[in-house]
Amino acid sequence: MSAFSEKDFDAKGYSKSRPSYPESFYKLIDKYHRGSRFHLVDVGCGPGTATFQLADNLDSFQEIIGTDxxxxxxxxxxxxxxxxxxxxxxxxxxxxxxxxxxxLVGSETAPQHCDMITAVQCAHWLDFPKFQNAVANVLRKDGTLAVWGYADPIFPEYPKLDNLLGEFTYGAKYLGPFWDPGRQVLRNLMRDLHVDTKLFTDVEERCFDSTFIRSKKHNPLLVTKTFTLKHFENYIKSWSSYHSWKKSNRDEKRDITKRFSDRVLQLYPQMTLQSRLQVVWKSFYKLGRRL
Ligand SMILES: C[S@@+](CC[C@H](N)C(=O)[O-])C[C@H]1O[C@@H](n2cnc3c(N)ncnc32)[C@H](O)[C@@H]1O
Incomplete structure (x- = not known):
């Protein structure tokens, strides 16, 4: 996924404006995991969003390595x-x-010595079968694979904004052309890709879409944040598609995020750039235990 690898990608802006994950979800993983807790690897760790939370919330792993x-x-x-x-x-x-x-330095007698591998908000860019095979090679028996992510926030208090954001994210006139193919996989909450039951058992796969979110049922992976409209512009600026748009529109004087805010202010004239908006992202998780 090239945009995040570019030297001028704003990794600081990314870590400031992206959501983190709820404690309830780490409790769920903690409970799911069986056995020893020596090595945990968090792949596609970005600025360490989940890596630090794993260290804070999971019962003491000896070593946690974030890779990207x-x-x-x-x-x-x-x-x-x-x-x-x-x-x-x-x-x-x-x-x-x-x-x-x-x-990871394994030994000939114990090449599979990793206890948990997490892939957070990145698995949609991976060759998922190949990734699972690589995980299976290093995860010990009963070790945990945990994959989760989020996409396309909704605005529970301002439902008219859902369509507006959808058009802005995927519309041909806006950021639609600037995503790479992995985005469709994420947009679909990875529904078509499954944990391989030849390699893993006790598989759990769940999706929390907008209908689920609006139903207010218990959501163990409730990914939510409150932004001002101005700060929501910064969240958009953390998207890889925005980074690609910017590269192709260096001379554009008006930032594309302003086009979103202008439309919001037209739809809700009582709002200002300082108005606070709660957003909830659609989310999913997949868990498996190494056979
Ligand atoms: C959207 S960020 C997610 C970061 C973090 N895990 C989080 O939860 O916010 C996706 C990260 O995956 C990384 N990534 C994409 N493809 C990758 C690959 N094939 N191998 C390792 N990292 C990859 C990107 O560089 C980026 O930092």
Missing amino acids: ISATMVERARNRKTEHPGKYANVSFAVSPADDFSF
Whole structure:
């Protein structure tokens, strides 16, 4: 996924404007996991969004390694670690493709020694079968694979904005042409890709779409954040499609995010750029236990 790997990608803006994941979800993974807790690898870790949360919320893993193909993201993750001196001594980061675990030093007798592997908000860009095979090679028996992500927020208090954001995200006149193919997989909440039952057992796969969110049923992966409209523009600027739009429209004086805010203000004239909007993302997770 090239946009995040580019040197000028705003990894700091990304970590400031993206949501993190609820404690309830880490409790769910904690309960799911069986056995030892030596090594956890968080692939596609970006600026360490889930990596630090895994360290904070899961019952003590000895070593947590975040990996990402983007050196820009890994640098940001390492900088975030230095913002917490003395904390996260068991967390480190490495530049690595998600399906390469060669940095793990196994032994001939115990090549499969990883206890948990997570792929958060990145699996839609991977060759999922190939990734699962690579995971299966290093995950010990009963080790946990946890994949989760989110897409396309809805605005529970301002339903008219859902269509507007949909058009802005995918419409041909807006950011639609600037996504790469993985986006369709994410947009579909990875429904068509499944944990391989030849490699994993106790598989759990769940999706929380807009109907589910509006039903207000219990959602263990409730990904939510409150933005001002102005800060929501910054969230849009963290999208890979925005980064690609910007590259193709260097001379454009009016930022494309303004076109979104202008339409919001037309639809809801009582709003201002400082108005606060709660957003809830559609989300999904997939869990498996190594056979
Ligand atoms: C949307 S970010 C998610 C970051 C973080 N996991 C989170 O939850 O916010 C996706 C990350 O996946 C990384 N990525 C994409 N393809 C990858 C691959 N084949 N191998 C490793 N990382 C990859 C990108 O560089 C990017 O940092």
